[in-house]
Amino acid sequence: MFSAILISSNVGRGLVIRAAINETNLLTVLKSPDGYPDTYxxxxxxxxxxPEIVLIDCDRQDLAAECANxxxxxxxxxxxxxxxxxxxxxxxxxxxIVFDTISYPPEARSxxxxxxxAIHAVKGGVVENLISFMPAKAGCGSSTVALNSAAxxxxxxxxxxxxxxxxxxxxxxxxxxxxxxxxxxxxALRLAADMDPLTWSxxxxxxxxxxxxxxxxxPMDPLPGWELFYALLRFVRPRYDLIxxxxxxxxxxxxxxxxxxxxxxxxxxxxEMLSLKMAELRRKELLAWGVAxxxxxxxxxxxxxxxxxxxxxxxxxxxxxxxxxxxxxMSVRAATIEGRPVASNTALGKSFKEFAGVLAGKDRAExxxxxxxxxxxxxxxxx
Numbered sequence: 343m344f345s346a347i348l349i350s351s352n353v354g355r356g357l358v359i360r361a362a363i364n365e366t367n368l369l370t371v372l373k374s375p376d377g378y379p380d381t382y383x384x385x386x387x388x389x390x391x392x393p394e395i396v397l398i399d400c401d402r403q404d405l406a407a408e409c410a411n412x413x414x415x416x417x418x419x420x421x422x423x424x425x426x427x428x429x430x431x432x433x434x435x436x437x438x439i440v441f442d443t444i445s446y447p448p449e450a451r452s453x454x455x456x457x458x459x460a461i462h463a464v465k466g467g468v469v470e471n472l473i474s475f476m477p478a479k480a481g482c483g484s485s486t487v488a489l490n491s492a493a494x495x496x497x498x499x500x501x502x503x504x505x506x507x508x509x510x511x512x513x514x515x516x517x518x519x520x521x522x523x524x525x526x527x528x529x530a531l532r533l534a535a536d537m538d539p540l541t542w543s544x545x546x547x548x549x550x551x552x553x554x555x556x557x558x559x560x561p562m563d564p565l566p567g568w569e570l571f572y573a574l575l576r577f578v579r580p581r582y583d584l585i586x587x588x589x590x591x592x593x594x595x596x597x598x599x600x601x602x603x604x605x606x607x608x609x610x611x612x613x614e615m616l617s618l619k620m621a622e623l624r625r626k627e628l629l630a631w632g633v634a635x636x637x638x639x640x641x642x643x644x645x646x647x648x649x650x651x652x653x654x655x656x657x658x659x660x661x662x663x664x665x666x667x668x669x670x671x672m673s674v675r676a677a678t679i680e681g682r683p684v685a686s687n688t689a690l691g692k693s694f695k696e697f698a699g700v701l702a703g704k705d706r707a708e709x710x711x712x713x714x715x716x717x718x719x720x721x722x723x724x725x
Contacts, residue, residue: 343367343535344457344569347393347420348374349384349409351401358447359399359425365450368457368569369395378405381412388417395457399446400426421460423453458568466572466603468637469579473701474508474587474604475641476628478611478621483643485514486674486684487610487667488588490691493683494698496552501583501702503552508597509590510566513557520681523547526558531566534573542577550683553582571599584701591624598631607633608664610641613649618658625661639664667693 346369350356356374363369372391379387388396396413400406403426410422425444444452475491477484489505496503507513507527516522525545533541546553578585587600601607607628611621621640628638640659645666656662670690677684684691 343370344394344461345369345391346371346395346397347387347391348397348399349378349406350374350399351405352377355399355401355446359397362448362450362453363397366454366457368454378402378409381408384409384412385416388413388420392417393420395460396420396422397453398422398424400424401446421464423456423460461572462602466599468605469575469585469603470605471579471583472575472585472587472600472604473606473608474589474600475608475610476589476593476601476624477591478609478617478624480512480591482610482612482617483674484591484610485509485518485588487608487641487643487694488586489515489518490683490694491698491701492552492584492586493550494686494694495584495586495702497550497683498686498695499698499702502581504546504578504582504585505552505554506585506587506600507555507557508571508587508600510557511559511561512590513559513588515554515588516556516558518678518681519549519554519556520678521547521549521554521556523554523556525555526560527555528558528560528562530555530574531562531570534570534577537573537577565594566596568595568599571596575599575603593627593631601628602632604633604637606637606639608639608641609661610643611655611659612644613642613646613655615650615658618650618655621659621661625659642666644669665697667697 346363348356348360348363348371350359353376356376360371360374363371372393373387375383375387398406398409406424410424413420413422423444425446425448444456475484475488492503492505495501505515507515510528525547530537530542530545533545546555548554587604589597589600593601609621609624609628611617625638629635638661640655640661640663642655642663643666646669652663668689670684670688673684673688673690684694686692686695
């Protein structure tokens, strides 16, 4: 849940707004002063409570605008959402204000939608150390690519790495690693809003020199929303050099937070025609979810030079190939039986190491095009 301060023109209106807030189950109101506070009192409220959201009742537009200005000038972390009697209230010009988005009396759904809009507009940018792998269709080996890439970044390049299994219903990473951890991603998501280091240590496991947060394949009811994934990312982001998310083939409102905020979404397919056609569809879906085209990369798994060519694949999918991994069923089979990554002395293991070197070696401040350029160089080297 997000912390909030509610500023209303009077107690009665405050109670109406607060009832709608409580229905969302997304906001915890820390303080709600009676009426509009003066500058001194509002600065004290902001300093003491450090709210993520400040909701301001615009019944008195002049006083509401003054409060919004005070928030903009005195709180670097708070986002303002206005609640107005009618649309068309003049806004305050600041990057942290999403003003006049809800009409009074507000509905819970309107507050939830405005909260999502405000958070994404101000705090929902790309997470530079987050990448994700998404299958074009089930069976493409996306989990194999995600697992081995993360393990190589951690084990061979010494980066502090977290591997997330975000496929709550069908995640296979725990099977591939032959492990039954005490904590699961389902538990972490339920606790994400109040996550602390002690709780995190009970959820996460360590294997092959990386931390893993695995799926127990138990569906969550209701399905976790964007806010739980947002809270989880907020907690893990400063704790790892690289966060690798293994995604299900279909994006849902929860995992949309992962794809929208990933520095790069690697769409994994094979040379099979059905897989390529589905990759084309998945690419369009990612664009519809708001993923910028330059942050989508195509990976061809189980590559064989006598099958569909690079040119044909790029023509079908509409996306340049960023990397490809050779077909090595026996090495993957052996690794799965033993619950480990693919052996580094195999052709496939060497490809994963080269790919991981690009992921581990790039400065996070560099642009995505530089990263993809290195990956394409990797293709030309591997032949």
